[in-house]
Amino acid sequence: MKPSATFRIRLVAGASAFFVDGMTFDILDTKNNLVCVYDYRGVSATIATPVGASFRGPWNDFDTRKPMWVDDFGGVALIASIGVMDKSLASLTLKPLLRLPIVIEPFNTGWSIGFSGGGGAGIFSRMFPAIEASRAPFPHNVEKDP
Secondary structure (H helix, E strand, O other): OOOEEEEEEEEEEEEEEOOEEEEEEEEEEOOOOEEEEEEEEEEEEEEEOOEEEEOOOOOEEEEEEEEEOOOOOOEEEEEEEEEEOOEEEEEEEEEEOOOOOEEEOOOOOOOEEOEEEEEEEEEEEEOOOOEEHHHOOOOOOOOOOO
16 A cells, blocks of 8 residues: 545534534545544634534545645644535645645535634544545445545
């Protein structure tokens, strides 16, 4: 197995309350067929409903400038978005430790309850070691042809 430069990312679930955000993301290494689960904890400066929730969204494709392993994305994350229900416009910037920043725009988050507009910053950390995508349990399961 070799490091990859081609990945997919999706929001699995998220919640926000009074400017504090928590989200779970899946990153899929499409070359090696591995998925890794990440946790985001951050603060936001937004105009929003006091409480919001997001549900599993679609995959967003992205490439890295240099090959890397799917479990090496931990670091800082920046999120900018405006959205309500299934309509959103978002940008996600990952700043893995000792790596070049990765900007994913547009970033399709999927369905949300509540309204928000603004940005946030937080820590993006790996929750579990990467596993073979075909063995990932729900809600991290990967369809046969992602």
